[in-house]
Amino acid sequence: MIKVLVSGFRGAMGAKAVKMITADPDLKLVSVYSPNVDPQDGAKYDLPSDCKIFNHLDEIEPDAQVWVDFSTPDGAFENAKFALEHHMVPIIGTSGLSDQAVSELQKIAQQNQMNGLIVPNFGLSAVLLMQFAKQAAKYFPDAEIIEMHHADKADSPSGTAINTAKLIVEGREADGQKNEKEIETMPDARGADYEGVHIHAVRLPGYVAHEQVLFGGAGEALTIRQDSFDRESFMHGLNIAIKNVDKLDGFAVGLENVL
Numbered sequence: 001m002i003k004v005l006v007s008g009f010r011g012a013m014g015a016k017a018v019k020m021i022t023a024d025p026d027l028k029l030v031s032v033y034s035p036n037v038d039p040q041d042g043a044k045y046d047l048p049s050d051c052k053i054f055n056h057l058d059e060i061e062p063d064a065q066v067w068v069d070f071s072t073p074d075g076a077f078e079n080a081k082f083a084l085e086h087h088m089v090p091i092i093g094t095s096g097l098s099d100q101a102v103s104e105l106q107k108i109a110q111q112n113q114m115n116g117l118i119v120p121n122f123g124l125s126a127v128l129l130m131q132f133a134k135q136a137a138k139y140f141p142d143a144e145i146i147e148m149h150h151a152d153k154a155d156s157p158s159g160t161a162i163n164t165a166k167l168i169v170e171g172r173e174a175d176g177q178k179n180e181k182e183i184e185t186m187p188d189a190r191g192a193d194y195e196g197v198h199i200h201a202v203r204l205p206g207y208v209a210h211e212q213v214l215f216g217g218a219g220e221a222l223t224i225r226q227d228s229f230d231r232e233s234f235m236h237g238l239n240i241a242i243k244n245v246d247k248l249d250g251f252a253v254g255l256e257n258v259l
């Protein structure tokens, strides 16, 4: 039985994670955390009767083995640091952590001899898309990403899009083309630019989480697309991560490390 804490448990993802964990006999939800919750309000939430509710990091009883985080970029860094320093293995689903924050967490994990996992996307379709994009980049160095999300998403570009761009850069053997004459007649018309990979972020009601990677070559094009139509699509990957994070050797980025 793996004991789990869910941070950000009242959010769209946190609530799904709570449901998945409580339904799995091999997992036990021992605590939940949100800085904004009143711990006296436990009855409002569908939590196991013995699940503890915390609203201050320094009050948390570190009896969980795994800390699952779906919060905010600022919160996730402090939360993961706290988890590592209190011997709970962090699985961070929260997007928007800077490269510097990730390096810092890797350092803290090493100092505390702890594992940890940052997962840009728990959806298997997205994990495959990212791997396929890395492969394609070897032959098609010219690529652009269009990510599409629900209108409530705080950060852009999405963590998945940034990670996809990083993998494309890793996978390509030549730089993409650059048009020296290019002029943006409206600011940011070409989107964000990660080492020559442009990222376009769409935010619309009705969408959940979707990504398209467009590759262009001489007289041909390749498009790879994945869709998460429901947040349920992230739960299988999260379940796998919770059950396998102890097998890692240190602090990793990407669900593929535990598949």
Ligand SMILES: NC(=O)C1=CN([C@@H]2O[C@H](COP(=O)(O)OP(=O)(O)OC[C@H]3O[C@@H](n4cnc5c(N)ncnc54)[C@H](OP(=O)(O)O)[C@@H]3O)[C@@H](O)[C@H]2O)C=CC1
Pocket (backbone or CB within 6 Å): 007, 008, 009, 010, 011, 012, 013, 014, 033, 034, 035, 036, 037, 069, 070, 071, 072, 073, 074, 075, 076, 079, 092, 093, 094, 095, 096, 119, 120, 121, 122, 123, 234
């Ligand atoms: N890796 C993946 O596969 C996926 C990642 N995500 C990412 O997960 C994150 C959460 O998304 P989503 O659930 O849609 O967002 P929500 O806004 O629905 O939920 C975020 C929750 O975080 C809580 N919160 C705020 N500050 C903190 C903090 N410091 N510590 C702990 N909890 C905090 C809020 O609490 P309260 O309600 O109590 O005020 C809120 O309920 C985002 O970064 C998103 O990009 C989303 C989907 C999939």
Ligand SMILES: O=C(O)C1=N[C@H](C(=O)O)C[C@H](O)C1
Pocket (backbone or CB within 6 Å): 095, 096, 120, 121, 122, 149, 150, 153, 154, 157, 158, 159, 160, 161, 208, 209, 210
């Ligand atoms: O906010 C979301 O919804 C999602 N966030 C993650 C991201 O930023 O990539 C994962 C998924 O795209 C859903």
